Amino acid sequence: MSALWRINLLVTLFFTLVGAACLALLLRQAGQDVRRELVAAEAVVEYLRGAALRDPSALLPHLTGNLRHVRVHHLDEPVAEPPPGPLQRGLAHWLYPVADHPGEALRLADGSRVRISVDPRDEVDEIRDSLQQLLVLFGVALGLSLLAIRWAVRRGLRVLDELLGALRQVSRGDLQARLPLHSSAESQRLAGHFNQMAVSLERVKAENAELTQALLALQERERRQLAQALHDDLGQYLAGIRAQLFLLRSVTGQLPVVNCTAQALEINCQHLQDGFRALVRDLYPVVLERLELADAIRLLGEQWQQAHGIACRMQLADELPPLSGEAKAHLYRLLQEALTNVVRHAAASEVRVRLRAGPGRLRLLVRDDGRGAERLGCGGIGLRSMRERARCLGGELRLLTRPGAGLALCLSVPLEGVGP
Structure with a gap:
């Protein structure tokens, strides 16, 4: 079932429940009002019975024809009005059950027979008209609501269709x-x-x-x-x-x-x-297979210093946590690339390398005293390779620089992801 049909079903169910509640309240209130009026009409019926027994002319049509809730039925005359339908009979029985038993016929002094009873038909017709109006109102409101929902949902679904089409294009590489x-x-x-x-x-x-x-x-x-x-x-x-x-x-x-x-x-x-x-x-850094990580990094710094004539100050922790061979290679290559970038771009006279193991993390800092830069762009392949190695280590790589203050490379690696 589509989203539009589900929404239409929920809205229809909501209107049905609200309409049923309104019908129930209307019938309850109307029943109380009608019963009060029909009880009052019983007094009129008793009065007319007594008056008819005394004087049959009291029941002339021009006197009793406009009375509400009172029915004067001359039994000797043919019935001209149609019988009530099932809805009218049901409402009449629910509103005033006494009306189902109109009582005995009266024989008047002029020899005619007549039956005088309480007649709830006027009230039944009013309630029936009110129910019909209420149902029509709810039907129109439901129809307009469904049309509005269809219009609004169609617009939303059009956006969703466009999104799905665009996602298909992206999945195809466009x-x-x-x-x-x-x-x-x-x-x-x-x-x-x-x-x-x-x-x-x-x-x-x-x-x-x-x-x-x-x-x-x-x-x-x-x-x-x-x-x-x-x-x-x-x-x-x-x-x-x-x-x-x-x-x-x-x-x-x-x-x-x-x-x-x-x-x-x-x-x-x-x-x-x-x-x-x-x-x-x-x-390939073969020294990683023969030396510990700290010794391999120290040897790298000494060889780099001898080869390029730039002072390299090492501050390495005495004990480093055990790392996997792949993590050692990434860390070694990242430091190697950082030192290569110092030679190519920094114009520095000194580089400081610090490697420390803190609570749950391994931190590497490489800082030079070179010319620095106003800001760092995307960088070349060296910087991208360092970022990719940091990503492989599951760590975070940050570069800090400003003109005349050199560049600082900070790497923070979680130890739980780089262990052997």
Whole structure:
């Protein structure tokens, strides 16, 4: 059953109950009033009976024809009026049961027979007319209410149909779906929230597409850098080692030349080993498998300081809660990316790193004394990757900056979601 039919059914039921209550009150009040009038009419009936027995001319039609609630029936004359219907009989019986037994016929002095009784037909007709008017009134009110409800609900359902259509468009990937603004405040709020949601989804989709393109570009750049490192750096060292080995074969009897060549081989091997370590460190933080998180972060800070000449002050907790391998990798990479951003954008001379475990949370603070900024935009792939890693950790990442005061990165991670 549709919403419109349910509303119509409820409204009809409500009008039926209210109409029944009004009918009951009307019948109750009318019954009390009619009974009082008919009891008073009994005195008139008794008076006419006595007057008719004394003088039959007292029952002439021009004298008794306009009396209310009193019926003078001449039994010797044919009945010209139609019999009452079932509704009239029922109401008459309910209003004044005595009227069902009009009493004995009177034989007058002129030999005619007559029956004088209380007649509730006038009151029955009035009550019947009142009931009919009340029913017509309720019927018209019900019809108008149903029409008004249909008009109002149709407008609301039209908005709902538009919303469902727009949601189908969104589910198919069409994020340009928008709802039109109608006159009602509710539909305007609904359309406003939906359109705002669609704009947000469209913006997120665009950001995801941009991020995907940036990730692909970064992947290609890293592959190119890896290929260049293997070809230009490590390849040269390997070529030099091979040439020096050929030289050793040819100068086996010349000890100074052998010593010099061996020393060059050792240097080349050291460069080769350092290059491979740098590549492995950039590809995956192997130190997390060999060291605790605090020691790995401390080693990262020392290597970063040596590589870039920027002071890195570490304040690490002596005991950190156990974390899963994935959580350690995200935290390590986030700090690594934060330090990389300091080198690229901050122009800082010092960086402070603090890692503390509080009640139920792990907090990381990275703060530099660089140039800062007036405000932070969407950021590049580095900032987005840090936000994504914070989301994977279930934490909250905040960036605070102002011109000349550097930048502070604050990460708060709940411990219940990052445990082993």
